[in-house]
Amino acid sequence: MRCNFCERRCAIAPGGTGFCRMYTWSGEAVVERFPHRWSSCGTSCLESMPFYHAFPDSRCLVIGTAGCNFRCRYCSNAYVAKADPLLQQDRMVHLPPRDLVARAKKLRCRAIVFNVNEPTVSLPSLLEVGAEARAAAIPMGCLTNGYATEEAIELLATVFSFFNISLKGLSPAFGRACLGIESVAPVLRNIRRLAKACHVEVTTPIVPGANDGDIEAMADFLAGVDPEIPWHVLRLLPEDEMQDAENPSIGAIDSALQSARKKLPFLYFHNFVGSDWVDTRCPACKAAVIERISLGCGGDRLKTMRCQDGRCPECGYRIRIFNG
Numbered sequence: 001m002r003c004n005f006c007e008r009r010c011a012i013a014p015g016g017t018g019f020c021r022m023y024t025w026s027g028e029a030v031v032e033r034f035p036h037r038w039s040s041c042g043t044s045c046l047e048s049m050p051f052y053h054a055f056p057d058s059r060c061l062v063i064g065t066a067g068c069n070f071r072c073r074y075c076s077n078a079y080v081a082k083a084d085p086l087l088q089q090d091r092m093v094h095l096p097p098r099d100l101v102a103r104a105k106k107l108r109c110r111a112i113v114f115n116v117n118e119p120t121v122s123l124p125s126l127l128e129v130g131a132e133a134r135a136a137a138i139p140m141g142c143l144t145n146g147y148a149t150e151e152a153i154e155l156l157a158t159v160f161s162f163f164n165i166s167l168k169g170l171s172p173a174f175g176r177a178c179l180g181i182e183s184v185a186p187v188l189r190n191i192r193r194l195a196k197a198c199h200v201e202v203t204t205p206i207v208p209g210a211n212d213g214d215i216e217a218m219a220d221f222l223a224g225v226d227p228e229i230p231w232h233v234l235r236l237l238p239e240d241e242m243q244d245a246e247n248p249s250i251g252a253i254d255s256a257l258q259s260a261r262k263k264l265p266f267l268y269f270h271n272f273v274g275s276d277w278v279d280t281r282c283p284a285c286k287a288a289v290i291e292r293i294s295l296g297c298g299g300d301r302l303k304t305m306r307c308q309d310g311r312c313p314e315c316g317y318r319i320r321i322f323n324g
């Protein structure tokens with residue numbers, strides 16, 4: 001039987017598993033192997049996910065499961081995304097959706113964010129969490145590689161109202177060599193689809209020599225979708241199968257972003273300590289309307305919020321901020 005949750009569309013034999021090892025065929029349906037099991041269930045802030053234009057300075061409950069439908073050579077979460085989920089199940093916490101949402105309330109979280117791995121590999125559990133979160137008026141967001149099928153993306157859009165989609169590169173050669181996929185076309189399709197109805201931010205980890213040549217074309221694509229889409233370009237320190245690769249030069253990436261900055265006013269460059277490119281500047285008058293601190297490795301924080309009622313305090317330009 002075929003699994004139609006992501007564009008791999010794996011054929012799963014009875015009792016077998018697909019590429020992500022998170023689903024099996026029960027004889028009647030494709031079902032989760034480890035429902036309601038979470039590899040992560042702690043708090044963080046939205047800026048650290050990163051979300052820069054959603055719920056500024058808010059606490060969220062960060063959840064994740066195991067497994068992934070990509071095989072990124074540089075993966076920084078390989079211990080969860082690539083390791084056999086069967087071997088991880090005992091160290092994952094079992095928490096039914098209602099209890100998970102109750103924990104978010106108890107911890108005074110403004111939102112629940114699925115981070116760590118890919119939500120598509122745990123969709124049935126997330127549909128249940130989504131129903132509980134909706135009833136409790138807690139919005140949900142996620143980080144995703146955007147490789148879901150069109151049917152699955154509609155389901156994800158019922159669970160999550162804000163997304164950070166990873167646009168990792170454009171060329172088929174990069175997709176095959178570094179991500180283990182044939183084409184990023186489904187990712188582009190899903191960015192377009194979700195940007196029409198949900199709050200969308202995009203993240204691109206730069207791997208020098210592999211995807212930095214795509215920066216200009218990615219900027220053009222995103223500007224065509226929405227010129228005010230927030231774009232997080234990350235200085236990635238490659239791990240896992242690329243741990244011997246050179247660390248990317250901050251100056252070289254900054255230079256490569258010069259032209260893209262003219263097309264996308266909310267382009268951020270971070271994931272390293274002391275970045276100067278984490279503030280939100282008003283597209284009209286260039287005033288710093290939201291200032292942040294980058295502590296590196298996803299440790300970003302809000303420093304100063306100068307937006308008043310979602311507007312630039314200097315010229316009144318509306319700054320897009322998603323508050324549910």
Ligand code: SF4
Nearest residue numbers: 003006009010018020
């Ligand atoms: S979600 Fe997993 S099992 Fe389903 S198609 Fe994708 S990789 Fe295969």
